[in-house]
Amino acid sequence: MAKKVKSAYFCQNCGYETPKWLGKCPSCNEWNTFVEEVIQKDIPQVVAFSKSKGGSTPQEINSIKKEAHVRVPLADNELNRVLGGGLIPGSLILFGGEPGIGKSTLLLQIAITNSHFKVLYVSGEESEQQIKMRAERIGVKNEGCFILTETNVQNIFTQAESIQPDLLIIDSIQTLFSSQIESSPGSISQVRECTAQLLRYAKQTNVPVFLIGHITKEGGLAGPKVLEHMVDTVLQFEGDRNHLYRLLRSLKNRFGSTNELGIYEMRESGLRPVENPSEILIPNTDESLSGISIAATMEGMRPMLIEVQGLVSTAAYGTPQRTSTGFDGKRLNMLLAVMEKRCGFKLGAKDVFLNIAGGIKVDDPAIDLAVIAAVLSSNVDLPISGKIAMSGEIGLSGEVRPVSRIDQRIKEAEKLGFEMIILSKYNKGIKQKDYKIELVLCGKITEVVKELFA
Numbered sequence: 001m002a003k004k005v006k007s008a009y010f011c012q013n014c015g016y017e018t019p020k021w022l023g024k025c026p027s028c029n030e031w032n033t034f035v036e037e038v039i040q041k042d043i044p045q046v047v048a049f050s051k052s053k054g055g056s057t058p059q060e061i062n063s064i065k066k067e068a069h070v071r072v073p074l075a076d077n078e079l080n081r082v083l084g085g086g087l088i089p090g091s092l093i094l095f096g097g098e099p100g101i102g103k104s105t106l107l108l109q110i111a112i113t114n115s116h117f118k119v120l121y122v123s124g125e126e127s128e129q130q131i132k133m134r135a136e137r138i139g140v141k142n143e144g145c146f147i148l149t150e151t152n153v154q155n156i157f158t159q160a161e162s163i164q165p166d167l168l169i170i171d172s173i174q175t176l177f178s179s180q181i182e183s184s185p186g187s188i189s190q191v192r193e194c195t196a197q198l199l200r201y202a203k204q205t206n207v208p209v210f211l212i213g214h215i216t217k218e219g220g221l222a223g224p225k226v227l228e229h230m231v232d233t234v235l236q237f238e239g240d241r242n243h244l245y246r247l248l249r250s251l252k253n254r255f256g257s258t259n260e261l262g263i264y265e266m267r268e269s270g271l272r273p274v275e276n277p278s279e280i281l282i283p284n285t286d287e288s289l290s291g292i293s294i295a296a297t298m299e300g301m302r303p304m305l306i307e308v309q310g311l312v313s314t315a316a317y318g319t320p321q322r323t324s325t326g327f328d329g330k331r332l333n334m335l336l337a338v339m340e341k342r343c344g345f346k347l348g349a350k351d352v353f354l355n356i357a358g359g360i361k362v363d364d365p366a367i368d369l370a371v372i373a374a375v376l377s378s379n380v381d382l383p384i385s386g387k388i389a390m391s392g393e394i395g396l397s398g399e400v401r402p403v404s405r406i407d408q409r410i411k412e413a414e415k416l417g418f419e420m421i422i423l424s425k426y427n428k429g430i431k432q433k434d435y436k437i438e439l440v441l442c443g444k445i446t447e448v449v450k451e452l453f454a
Contacts, residue, residue: 009034010188013216015224017188037183069255072208075113078264078273079106081302082235082248084256087167090206091255092199094173094228096213096221097237102246103212106237106264106271107169108134110210112142119144120165124151124175124185138270151185153178153194157201165207170198172212174222191223195230228252239266243359245280246271259300278305278416281358288386291378295370296391296409296421297362303405303412305389307357308367310374315351326356327371328363335372335394342398343445345379366403368394369422372445373452382453389413390422390448398445400424410435422448 009018012035016027024031071086080086083093097103104126111119112135119142123131128147135141146163150156153176160168170176176194177185184190195211202209211231214222221228228234232254239246248262264271265280274280282294282305291310296303315321324332332354339345352375356362369392377384391409393401402424403409410430413421414437423430425441432439442448 007036007038009036010224012188015188015192015226035187037187037189074110076110076273077275078248078262079110082250082260082262083233084253084260087208088232088255089208090202091208091232092195092202092211092230093208093233093235094211094213094221094231095235095237096215098215098219098241100241101237101239102264102266102271103237104171105134105138106248107171107210107212109138109140109270111145111167111169112138112140114167115142115144117144117166118146118163119167119169120146120148120160120163121169121171122148122150122156123171124149125171137268151175151177153197157197160201160207167210168198168201168207169210170212172214173198173227174214186222188224192226195227199230238361240359245274245277245358245360247360257301261299261302278303278412281306281360282416288383290381290383291374292386293370293373293377293384294386294389294418295362295367296389296413297364297367298405298409299362299364303408305412305416305418306360306362306367308370308374309355309357310371310378311351311353312347312375312379313351313353315349320349321351321353323352324354326359326361327354327367331365331368332371334396335368336375338394338396338398339372339375339445343449345376347375347379350379364403365393366391366409368392369400369448373448376449376453380453384452385420387417387419388422388452389418389420392422392424392442394445400426400442400444400448402427406430410437410439413437422451 011025011033013030013033014028073086111121174186178193234252236249246264250258263274263277369390406427420438422440425443
């Protein structure tokens with residue numbers, strides 16, 4: 001008897017399912033995103049994983065015993081930091097990023113640098129020879145790393161059962177397909193079904209699984225939104241391919257904080273973890289130049305000192321330009337308006353350009369003070385001493401507002417040899433006797449200007 005099949009239409013943007021084609025998705029409001037996919041009718045529905053074979057029963061919350069998660073440290077300290085201290089057995093981790101940013105390189109480094117792991121690296125995009133060439137470029141050998149070029153999920157599980165790996169890496173989830181679903185690899189139903197099977201494998205065998213995921217042109221992870229809900233951790237690899245540095249952020253983490261940040265430097269031999277990013281993000285030149293200031297910022301729980309570059313010039317056309325790289329353009333316009341209203345600096349007829357050195361993006365409001373200092377330094381063409389750091393948020397009335405974790409910012413500047421740091425006088429609990437670096441406390445922008453350019 002012929003198998004009963006049915007077709008459904010799935011939105012390729014959000015995964016919304018409908019029995020008929022629609023021009024506009026009612027879930028995400030995108031146009032022309034529905035694609036027909038054939039689904040087998042007689043395949044039984046996949047049930048969720050349960051630790052108990054006979055099904056689970058309700059338990060009183062006070063009677064549930066708390067089990068501590070035993071983390072397995074990796075050879076990569078930056079990845080350990082972002083994961084919350086190490087790898088949790090049985091966790092499913094989704095790894096996203098733009099093409100060419102270094103996702104495959106980083107996970108291959110994990111596979112070959114952790115010699116205490118038996119790793120199965122599954123690639124559906126590259127051949128064994130291509131992976132071997134990248135491994136030789138990294139220059140590390142691991143006899144416990146096995147390479148498999150396969151896209152069928154059932155065959156992957158068969159090989160994993162024979163090898164019994166300690167870690168499974170999939171590159172990428174969009175290339176896999178399950179024979180239970182009659183649709184092409186990368187479709188909504190295939191991605192959802194393959195991820196569900198890998199999730200059950202991870203939980204039943206207690207083997208952590210890394211998944212590499214593609215992203216859309218808007219920057220979000222490709223596939224259904226349920227993909228991000230199914231996994232335990234979502235990591236995003238960011239950075240400009242024209243710069244050396246890459247940022248690893250945690251967008252979701254069931255076993256740790258999402259405030260941590262990992263920084264890598266892209267080299268010919270692979271990705272090098274950057275233990276102290278402040279030393280590479282601040283200038284090393286002895287020459288004093290106008291338009292440069294140093295900001296003490298926080299990326300998650302990690303203090304960093306970054307270089308803020310400003311340039312003010314006479315507008316060549318009727319409308320002055322306001323351009324920022326690595327900083328919110330709307331916030332720059334607000335700070336320029338505060339400077340003109342509260343301090344009397346006439347910048348309305350001048351072009352203003354702002355850049356955060358190193359190709360990183362910062363959204364910490366504590367760099368407001370450094371942004372204003374860099375713009376004013378370029379405007380009056382007077383350099384700011386390279387031994388001065390600053391950290392403070394600027395309000396609309398021109399006041400210097402306090403920022404969080406000020407103690408960590410001060411200690412980071414002190415560790416790097418800075419002699420002075422400008423802060424808000426409204427920060428509580430800081431005393432000069434506790435630090436070797438000089439603390440300059442200001443309440444208004446005008447006080448900061450007098451301190452810098454007197």
